[in-house]
Amino acid sequence: MDTTTRHIKYQADCDPTFAPAIKAIPGCEKLDSCIQCGTCSGICPLSIYMDMPPRRIMNLVRYGFKREVMNSNTVWLCSACYACTVECPRQIKVTDVMYALKQMAIKERLYPKRFPMVVLANQFYKMVRHRGRMNEIHLVTRLYLLTNWFKLLEMARLGIELIRRGRFSVKPDNIERRAELHAILDYEKRYPPTEAAPK
Ligand code: SF4
Numbered sequence: 579m580d581t582t583t584r585h586i587k588y589q590a591d592c593d594p595t596f597a598p599a600i601k602a603i604p605g606c607e608k609l610d611s612c613i614q615c616g617t618c619s620g621i622c623p624l625s626i627y628m629d630m631p632p633r634r635i636m637n638l639v640r641y642g643f644k645r646e647v648m649n650s651n652t653v654w655l656c657s658a659c660y661a662c663t664v665e666c667p668r669q670i671k672v673t674d675v676m677y678a679l680k681q682m683a684i685k686e687r688l689y690p691k692r693f694p695m696v697v698l699a700n701q702f703y704k705m706v707r708h709r710g711r712m713n714e715i716h717l718v719t720r721l722y723l724l725t726n727w728f729k730l731l732e733m734a735r736l737g738i739e740l741i742r743r744g745r746f747s748v749k750p751d752n753i754e755r756r757a758e759l760h761a762i763l764d765y766e767k768r769y770p771p772t773e774a775a776p777k
């Protein structure tokens with residue numbers, strides 16, 4: 579049986595809290611002045627890989643279509659090159675909007691599950707937080723175990739060869755005085771840069 583895809587958007591699909599939450603973040607206030615010229619999409623070096631170009635993301639955000647925005651791979655592919663921000667004729671900080679969306683997605687766990695970039699970012703953070711250093715072979719292994727088992731099997735021979743030639747180390751590396759690193763990271767967590775930290 580044929581399935582029908584609905585392309586019409588209804589008011590009921592909007593989240594009325596979404597646009598105000600993004601626009602309240604410094605750098606994202608000018609979103610409503612977007613004229614949908616598409617300059618950001620045209621200049622973006624990664625837009626050919628995005629399922630929605632930056633211009634469309636800007637429009638969906640300002641009208642509150644949170645689900646569509648959060649299901650898109652666009653914010654995760656944005657490399658923060660700032661080309662869109664520099665060229666926008668309305669001085670909208672498109673890159674800052676992308677950052678704000680990424681932060682919201684992480685906070686609310688709204689990212690595409692098993693999407694490699696999200697998994698890679700999370701595993702990278704966990705590894706650096708725990709040991710103070712990153713180990714390539716461990717990171718890549720974790721990435722493929724959590725996203726694509728077949729890819730792990732495909733890459734196994736290359737990985738073994740790189741270890742054999744001494745390009746990758748199997749032994750994880752640790753920094754000295756890890757407790758100090760944890761204290762710094764915990765402090766940032768307790769007192770994010772936007773909040774006033776106690777003297
Ligand atoms: S370049 Fe600026 S005004 Fe044009 S679509 Fe992008 S955000 Fe909107």
Ligand code: SF4
Nearest residue numbers: 622656657659660662
């Ligand atoms: S900052 Fe992101 S969205 Fe803007 S042009 Fe660069 S990659 Fe594209």
